[in-house]
Amino acid sequence: MPDDVISYLEQNFPADLEAVREFLRQPSISYTGEGIAETAELVRQMIADLGGAARVIPTAGHPLVYGRLDEGAERTLLYYSMYDVMPADEPGWSAPPFAAEIRDLPFYGPSIIARGAVNTKGPTAAFFRALRGYKAVRGKLPVNLIFVVEGEEEMGSRQFNRFVPAHKELFADAEAVLFPFFEQDEQLQAFLTLGTKGILYFELKARGGDWGGPRSRGIHGCFAGWVANPAWRLVQALSTMVGPDDRILVEGLADGAVPIPAAERQLMQEQADLYGTQSFLDAYDIKRFKWPGEGVDVWEKLFAEPTLNIDGIWGGYTGPETKTLLPHEATVKMDVRMVPNMEPDHVVAAIRNHLDRHGFADIEMTVLNKYYWSKVPLEAPVTQAMLRTYEQLGHRPQVQPINPGSAPYWVFERVLGIPYITGGLGHGSRQHSSDEYCTVQGILDFEKSMVLFLENYPQVAAAAAGSR
């Protein structure tokens, strides 16, 4: 245990906390571009302050920040993160989303309320403070670092996904990837995820055409006796895709899906006592799951099955009062979360075929984004180093076979051919919702876990190399 570094982090924590809050006060909203340029520059500065060489790289979208910090170490890790956040325009914020105010939350104690507190500017700022602390005590980090911090994660990492394949040489000496994150859940249970689901995000649009319906504009609702309604058509099409029991009815959508590997399923079973789900329901204000079941079976629903979600739906008159209208189009935004070994192009084809076979060939499908799933081997040194870190800090992590969310980690696995790990102590929640938060205590715990991981990794990797 690097006690000297940990003491330093504890003593200097007030300044670190203020630095994290300061970073959270800078908006950086993907969708509007607000604060994007300013925030990219702040990240570049954070790398430079550590003595690294960093630059802001323009792209067709929001810029990437790339940097290198050569510490003369034997091994090099790639630090990946993002500096953008979701919009904060939903109702229900009890504090301004970019004020980073500290509120005393029940159970969690003092916590920062801010957009980005957990996803992901809180961990990002805290990681740099941890590195700074380590260097202040020891002079040099135990690994070299390459940094890549993107600004479009919340819009599908479009620039990042193109940049890495086109510039593999910038990442050639990295042997694994670290994505630092607050990985303690609502009950402060630490967890470790061994992959991420893939995502296919698309729109379906029904509009008037040869089949009927008004083709160029909404018409008076009184003509519903004569004229078909694209909103009804979209409803009918959607109702063929998911049954009343919530099961996906799109034939072939789940083709290729494999069960959770036996070793991971075994690990989940052994950890069943850790797998509390009530805290999830409480945290998200949900009365019941959509499936019956208990324990590991419930978790398997989240990890092992694809989903077909409605993200948004709209059409016609959505204002106040009673405008009568027969709209000419209606649209739904949907996403499919894919488990190994589903492939997005196959899912697209399955949905298109389903619509066609059910008589909805006129409904237009537009793919807005797709990510492949990715998996991290349990035996990879980054995984084992993170497990050791948690254990050293007194946490028995819950190992999850996959993250039900999506992230562009397939780029590391499929393009760079290196494993990656998401990890860190710390707790925050309500990402993508109002009152996103992270706990103050969690920031310090996170910093400790990061410096410990950076020491553990070269040892675990060397042992693994030696045993081969």
Add this chain to the structure above:
Amino acid sequence: MPDDVISYLEQNFPADLEAVREFLRQPSISYTGEGIAETAELVRQMIADLGGAARVIPTAGHPLVYGRLDEGAERTLLYYSMYDVMPADEPGWSAPPFAAEIRDLPFYGPSIIARGAVNTKGPTAAFFRALRGYKAVRGKLPVNLIFVVEGEEEMGSRQFNRFVPAHKELFADAEAVLFPFFEQDEQLQAFLTLGTKGILYFELKARGGDWGGPRSRGIHGCFAGWVANPAWRLVQALSTMVGPDDRILVEGLADGAVPIPAAERQLMQEQADLYGTQSFLDAYDIKRFKWPGEGVDVWEKLFAEPTLNIDGIWGGYTGPETKTLLPHEATVKMDVRMVPNMEPDHVVAAIRNHLDRHGFADIEMTVLNKYYWSKVPLEAPVTQAMLRTYEQLGHRPQVQPINPGSAPYWVFERVLGIPYITGGLGHGSRQHSSDEYCTVQGILDFEKSMVLFLENYPQVAAAAAGSR
């Protein structure tokens, strides 16, 4: 034929046209309140300019304009109209909606493009100019008039529907109601409608609750494997209400509906050659009707059956790009158009029962408006006087058993106990859409038909009284 009056109208038409355009340039949008007070005052002034006594009557919503014009005549008609219009915020306007520019339209020739051109400020302004012309030539009108002009027709006539029952004495001497309107269709075919459908306008809202789903805010879309989605629930509920063949599946919804009276059906059959529907399809840019069939059968679909329309639907993320969200609620605005003798409260109960029986007791139903249907007897003097007017002006009107739209005419029939007629030559279209218009020629034709009707009515009424 009052040739002197008609000559006067023709000679003075340029000034009348400018007066109509001037009135259309004054916005009067129900939903926003923009220009409502100003427009009510303009209407009051128009009555006063004829020598009538008029006042703007405040209500809990937009004011009503009420007036009386005593011409010392034997008979008194009630003039009903509205001074409010729909919003004009939809895309697709080729001229500013409140500029009342004149454009040369294919087939129709010079026409005014403006919100309200046909519905209903165009006819309203032209009616007052016709009265002015009549009085300029003859000194006095052949009937006394009571005026009531409301400002919330596009929001469901809520104030009007309360005001009339509470102030019956203000209408006691009216023996029938005239609602002047441009009643020539896209082929310039005149028509006469013998009633209006009723409307029930309501919202259905699915939100997270005991059944599942997030209860207080949208959550990250990745949890779709665990958490039910209110948007899917709304889709499932809607799909039980209307079949893929567009037939209404809500049991009991159409209870009470009676066929079109035999005499009216006979009239429709005789007029089958007048009943072109292609012009409707062309005008509204629609490729096909939702039902197969031809001639009178097609019209019967519009007149004799209730409809269940989706006016608008929304829920979740509806912005650009790919925000992943599992929304906590989804809402649909719907309307049922009721034919005689359906009753709105029965329809509400049928829908509620349907949802409950299909397992959707949690879906909330909010009634926003309801109108009863109304019918006008073919033999009523106002009907016969309007028929005679059209014939005298060389038009063989198409008689329609009911207007598929809705209007608060049940107030006349059920509260005041007097018949009403909607009528007038003239053509306009695209109401509630972009590029609403009325033809310039139609305004003059309308003025002529109105002065003729005012002469015809007392004669027809006297003959009917004598024959009793």
